[in-house]
Amino acid sequence: MKKVQKEKLEDLFERLAGDGVLYLPLEEDGVVNFAPWKKGARVNLEALNTVLPPKRAIFPQTETYMRFETDGKKLQIEQVEPVEGNYFLFGVRPCDMAGIKVLDKVFLDEPEDDIYSRRRQAGTILSLGCNDPHVSCFCSAFDLEPGFAPDADVALWDVGEVLLWKPLSEKGEKLTSSVEDLLEDASAEEERAAEEQRNSAAATVAAAAREHGWNVEGVEEALQDMFEAELWDKLYRRCLGCGICTYICPTCHCFDVEDFGKWQEGERFRCWDSCMFEEFTLHASGENPRPTQKERVRQRFMHKLCYYPSNFEGLYACVGCGRCVRQCPVSIDITQVIKEVGGVKSGS
Amino acid sequence: MARKSTLLPEVAVVESIRQETPNIKTFRVVSPGGGKPFEHIPGQCAMLSTPPVGEAIFSITSSPTEKEHLDFSIVQTGTVTNYLHEIEEGFEIGIRGPLGNGFPVEEVKGKDLLFIGGGIGLAPLRSFINYCFDNREDYGKIDILYGARTPDDMIQKKDLFELWPQQPNTDVYLTVDKECEGWDGKVALAPHYCEELAFTPENKVTVTCGPPIMIKFVLEALDRMGFTPDQVITTLELRMKCGVGKCGRCNIGEKYVCIDGPVFTYAQLLEMPPEY
Amino acid sequence: MKNLQDTIREIAAQSLARGEVELVIGWEKGDLWWQSYPAFIEEEKEADRLIWDPLCVPNLSRYLLQELSEMDEKKIALFVKGCDALAFNQLLQDNRTVRERVVLYGIPCDGLVDPSKLEREGLDRDLQEVERDGEELVLKAAAGEEKRVPAKDYLYDKCLTCRYPNPVAYDQMLGETVPVEPEERFTGVRKLEELDYEDRFSYWAEQFSRCIRCFACRNVCPACSCIKCVFDLQEPRWLGKATEPSENAFYHIIRAYHVAGRCVDCGECSRVCPVDIPLQELNRKIILDINELYGEYDAGVDPEQEAPLITYKTDDPAAFTES
Ligand SMILES: Cc1cc2nc3c(=O)[nH]c(=O)nc-3n(C[C@H](O)[C@H](O)[C@H](O)COP(=O)(O)OP(=O)(O)OC[C@H]3O[C@@H](n4cnc5c(N)ncnc54)[C@H](O)[C@@H]3O)c2cc1C
Ligand code: SF4
Ligand code: SF4
Numbered sequence: 020m021k022k023v024q025k026e027k028l029e030d031l032f033e034r035l036a037g038d039g040v041l042y043l044p045l046e047e048d049g050v051v052n053f054a055p056w057k058k059g060a061r062v063n064l065e066a067l068n069t070v071l072p073p074k075r076a077i078f079p080q081t082e083t084y085m086r087f088e089t090d091g092k093k094l095q096i097e098q099v100e101p102v103e104g105n106y107f108l109f110g111v112r113p114c115d116m117a118g119i120k121v122l123d124k125v126f127l128d129e130p131e132d133d134i135y136s137r138r139r140q141a142g143t144i145l146s147l148g149c150n151d152p153h154v155s156c157f158c159s160a161f162d163l164e165p166g167f168a169p170d171a172d173v174a175l176w177d178v179g180e181v182l183l184w185k186p187l188s189e190k191g192e193k194l195t196s197s198v199e200d201l202l203e204d205a206s207a208e209e210e211r212a213a214e215e216q217r218n219s220a221a222a223t224v225a226a227a228a229r230e231h232g233w234n235v236e237g238v239e240e241a242l243q244d245m246f247e248a249e250l251w252d253k254l255y256r257r258c259l260g261c262g263i264c265t266y267i268c269p270t271c272h273c274f275d276v277e278d279f280g281k282w283q284e285g286e287r288f289r290c291w292d293s294c295m296f297e298e299f300t301l302h303a304s305g306e307n308p309r310p311t312q313k314e315r316v317r318q319r320f321m322h323k324l325c326y327y328p329s330n331f332e333g334l335y336a337c338v339g340c341g342r343c344v345r346q347c348p349v350s351i352d353i354t355q356v357i358k359e360v361g362g363v364k365s366g367s
Numbered sequence: 368m369a370r371k372s373t374l375l376p377e378v379a380v381v382e383s384i385r386q387e388t389p390n391i392k393t394f395r396v397v398s399p400g401g402g403k404p405f406e407h408i409p410g411q412c413a414m415l416s417t418p419p420v421g422e423a424i425f426s427i428t429s430s431p432t433e434k435e436h437l438d439f440s441i442v443q444t445g446t447v448t449n450y451l452h453e454i455e456e457g458f459e460i461g462i463r464g465p466l467g468n469g470f471p472v473e474e475v476k477g478k479d480l481l482f483i484g485g486g487i488g489l490a491p492l493r494s495f496i497n498y499c500f501d502n503r504e505d506y507g508k509i510d511i512l513y514g515a516r517t518p519d520d521m522i523q524k525k526d527l528f529e530l531w532p533q534q535p536n537t538d539v540y541l542t543v544d545k546e547c548e549g550w551d552g553k554v555a556l557a558p559h560y561c562e563e564l565a566f567t568p569e570n571k572v573t574v575t576c577g578p579p580i581m582i583k584f585v586l587e588a589l590d591r592m593g594f595t596p597d598q599v600i601t602t603l604e605l606r607m608k609c610g611v612g613k614c615g616r617c618n619i620g621e622k623y624v625c626i627d628g629p630v631f632t633y634a635q636l637l638e639m640p641p642e643y
Numbered sequence: 644m645k646n647l648q649d650t651i652r653e654i655a656a657q658s659l660a661r662g663e664v665e666l667v668i669g670w671e672k673g674d675l676w677w678q679s680y681p682a683f684i685e686e687e688k689e690a691d692r693l694i695w696d697p698l699c700v701p702n703l704s705r706y707l708l709q710e711l712s713e714m715d716e717k718k719i720a721l722f723v724k725g726c727d728a729l730a731f732n733q734l735l736q737d738n739r740t741v742r743e744r745v746v747l748y749g750i751p752c753d754g755l756v757d758p759s760k761l762e763r764e765g766l767d768r769d770l771q772e773v774e775r776d777g778e779e780l781v782l783k784a785a786a787g788e789e790k791r792v793p794a795k796d797y798l799y800d801k802c803l804t805c806r807y808p809n810p811v812a813y814d815q816m817l818g819e820t821v822p823v824e825p826e827e828r829f830t831g832v833r834k835l836e837e838l839d840y841e842d843r844f845s846y847w848a849e850q851f852s853r854c855i856r857c858f859a860c861r862n863v864c865p866a867c868s869c870i871k872c873v874f875d876l877q878e879p880r881w882l883g884k885a886t887e888p889s890e891n892a893f894y895h896i897i898r899a900y901h902v903a904g905r906c907v908d909c910g911e912c913s914r915v916c917p918v919d920i921p922l923q924e925l926n927r928k929i930i931l932d933i934n935e936l937y938g939e940y941d942a943g944v945d946p947e948q949e950a951p952l953i954t955y956k957t958d959d960p961a962a963f964t965e966s
């Protein structure tokens with residue numbers, strides 16, 4: 020295992036940024052989000068979850084993919100290349116890495132979405148283990164480990180003065196050798212410290228899961244018979260029908276397609292959309308298969324906890340990052356839904 | 368040049384436009400160099416692009432056996448369809464397809480077929496019907512029941528009144544909702560007429576498409592007439608954007624209408640949540 | 644004195660039992676300490692779900708839009724803090740609610756706790772419950788530990804500047820009125836006004852650039868009560884969906900103008916914004932301008948009062964046409 024001294028991070032960032040776009044959790048007006056690093060930027064590697072998940076780098080909120088020109092009856096269409104080049108996602112939390120895997124299934128499944136796929140391939144992901152999970156973190160419910168993201172290219176652990184560094188993939192190895200001079204070998208002691216942190220973080224989340232009864236076992240099957248359940252009648256009533264819970268979710272992937280431009284020229288882009296909006300499913304006739312917020316709230320939870328796992332071998336489309344739990348203005352809480360549906364208390 | 372995106376349309380030319388009814392036109396679409404933009408099977412759809420006002424999905428109403436073009440019958444309802452209704456022949460548009468699963472043309476070989484269409488719902492059926500006529504020996508008796516609000520609202524009149532009735536072992540039944548001048552044919556709602564005609568379910572598959580309310584009553588009627596849910600095939604219409612199972616808006620339960628449909632058997636629909 | 648929460652439960656149970664109302668809207672508690680959220684109580688036996696604690700921030704009046712239209716002639720009881728009452732009056736003035744069908748129980752409010760202020764200082768560790776005791780907050784942790792901190796340091800900014808903590812509309816007031824000692828609310832606006840044009844422009848451009856257009860600020864707003872919002876119209880499509888500078892600015896400027904003269908300054912827009920855009924400052928700039936141009940006006944205080952932006956007077960100032 021390698022390590023990088025925290026005082027050398029600035030050098031590392033400069034090196035990476037010279038090699039592509041470096042997305043890092045940056046703080047601006049108190050809000051921490053992944054954004055391209057520039058010299059002097061306020062990096063915050065302490066904040067657990069950025070407000071918006073790092074999916075933004077791979078699946079941007081608004082993304083132009085086509086340009087057109089018209090001239091009388093003539094039309095010209097041209098693809099806009101989706102990738103600006105290499106990029107690095109530095110400091111991705113394990114839940115968010117798992118979120119990217121959830122997106123992969125959708126976009127890389129046939130027919131492959133090449134806009135996504137090319138962005139995905141152009142990136143190298145360095146994930147940072149969590150030492151101190153929040154009360155709203157419940158990644159362990161989905162068999163994820165707060166201290167480690169196996170699907171990242173490089174795993175990082177913060178052990179005080181240094182970040183431990185372990186390449187996990189070919190891309191990770193390549194990156195490691197390209198910044199070799201900034202890395203050192205980690206000591207056995209440091210490795211042990213990282214190990215301990217991993218274990219204690221896992222124990223914290225597991226204990227919370229036990230206390231709150233977050234157990235997703237059987238939730239998919241149970242929901243299959245719960246389309247008409249009373250649960251939805253209660254839950255939706257306070258919902259504001261905003262886009263917060265879906266836009267900040269690392270697994271949500273719905274999008275809309277729109278044109279922007281004048282008659283003679285313009286572009287077509289796709290942008291995030293949300294099943295919580297009325298217009299999402301509104302028909303030309305004015306009819307709507309999901310006419311009230313009840314059907315929309317049901318769709319969101321059903322999709323994450325039932326439809327998605329039915330389509331992708333039992334994988335849930337929630338990674339327990341807790342963003343929606345923290346950010347919903349009226350505390351509509353997916354863990355409460357899991358609890359009510361599952362009813363099975365884990366552990367004890 | 369990198370690989371082409373699944374969301375990127377090709378340029379195509381509107382070769383001819385025919386006014387069908389006051390608010391429906393049929394568009395014949397070809398590649399800029401002539402010929403079909405792509406092959407399809409009956410029941411599949413395509414996204415037509417009209418920059419700068421967007422993209423919308425339509426059934427391909429021509430049969431795959433028509434080798435030179437794709438036809439679309441389109442109701443004027445919103446932005447894209449308004450644009451299409453304004454353009455002239457020779458205009459270029461974008462096209463992306465084929466999308467969706469299409470009708471089970473192979474599986475129903477050897478069966479008698481009953482087509483029940485309402486209004487613009489004839490569009491997808493027509494592709495299948497003409498495909499059957501071009502492979503006549505593969506299919507048994509063909510009954511076509513078509514209803515529209517008034518005779519003026521009927522599309523593809525040449526097929527309905529001339530070509531199809533001449534086909535061997537084929538009956539065409541036409542009906543309008545209300546009495547009106549110049550119409551001495553049947554006056555009845557399609558589901559009622561269907562029951563009156565007392566089709567028998569033996570060795571028969573029904574394919575129906577039309578406004579949701581018609582489909583609802585047709586399904587009830589067929590049920591009373593002894594058709595089992597797996598003998599009934601229909602197509603669904605949900606709001607769509609990507610057409611390739613990614614944008615997430617067309618799902619009914621775990622099924623995505625754009626890729627798992629739009630063609631479903633009634634038996635399949637009964638397994639799905641009633642959210643359409 | 645009986646505790647306010649008990650009174651709330653008792654009154655809710657009573658009005659349901661007597662059939663005075665068919666629905667009571669209050670707050671209930673979730674699993675996590677900050678979760679106090681709107682509760683919809685239709686049966687007497689459910690009234691015990693209702694709570695009152697210093698985290699009952701969601702403004703309840705807006706739910707009348709959805710609940711009254713669904714329920715025909717039925718009556719609804721609503722617990723209202725100061726800001727909820729202003730919101731109610733504004734809905735009344737905008738003809739979007741019916742006074743006779745709503746029973747208002749007033750709750751004098753001594754300010755609500757901003758969870759992020761506790762988090763910033765790590766005071767949320769193992770926290771289970773937050774109580775108000777006079778000038779202090781009692782922070783109760785898991786192991787029965789208690790910590791006391793000065794309440795004022797952890798209240799929402801909007802509560803510190805609140806000028807109507809005692810509900811201005813009610814059928815029955817629960818609890819004693821609280822003293823009104825607001826801090827100056829236009830400090831932030833004045834600071835922005837001092838910036839020159841370029842800096843002000845780039846300040847807001849930067850703020851708006853973070854917007855993800857989730858529409859929470861609109862959906863939570865008691866002044867945003869249009870049946871079909873202009874931003875949702877499909878045809879014509881005024882607002883494109885791209886999150887880019889011009890669309891974002893268009894959204895924010897139009898939103899602020901559409902609530903001009905009707906914004907009750909409840910601050911819910913700022914509270915719900917996931918990316919902390921200070922929307923309340925934008926609204927307050929307009930409030931300040933209205934006050935300076937047309938005389939002091941507080942939306943939501945008196946639904947009978949003439950609203951300056953919808954009342955034409957021949958001597959209205961027209962500064963913008965003169966310059
Ligand atoms: C599988 C499938 C096959 C179809 N085949 C045909 C066909 O053969 N002929 C035909 O005329 N129409 C067909 N439609 C309907 C057609 O897609 C819509 O009429 C069209 O999208 C309207 O686009 P617009 O831009 O003109 O309207 P817009 O301006 O986009 O929208 C106007 C209204 O239409 C709604 N809308 C958008 N897309 C759809 C949609 N896909 N379905 C229903 N409402 C929508 C919007 O919410 C809005 O309220 C089909 C739809 C589907 C899903
Ligand atoms: S659940 Fe919460 S965040 Fe999601 S739409 Fe409803 S109010 Fe908004
Ligand atoms: S549903 Fe909520 S907790 Fe689950 S991944 Fe999405 S934002 Fe995180």
Ligand code: SF4
Pocket residue numbers: 265270271272273292293294295318319320322323615
């Ligand atoms: S359907 Fe809803 S919950 Fe599922 S990915 Fe789309 S926005 Fe998210």
Ligand code: SF4
Pocket residue numbers: 853854855856857858859860861912915916917918919920922
């Ligand atoms: S709540 Fe914030 S992010 Fe959402 S639309 Fe309003 S300003 Fe934008």
Ligand code: FES
Pocket residue numbers: 606607608609610611612613614615616617618623624625626
């Ligand atoms: S239309 Fe996009 S998923 Fe079906």
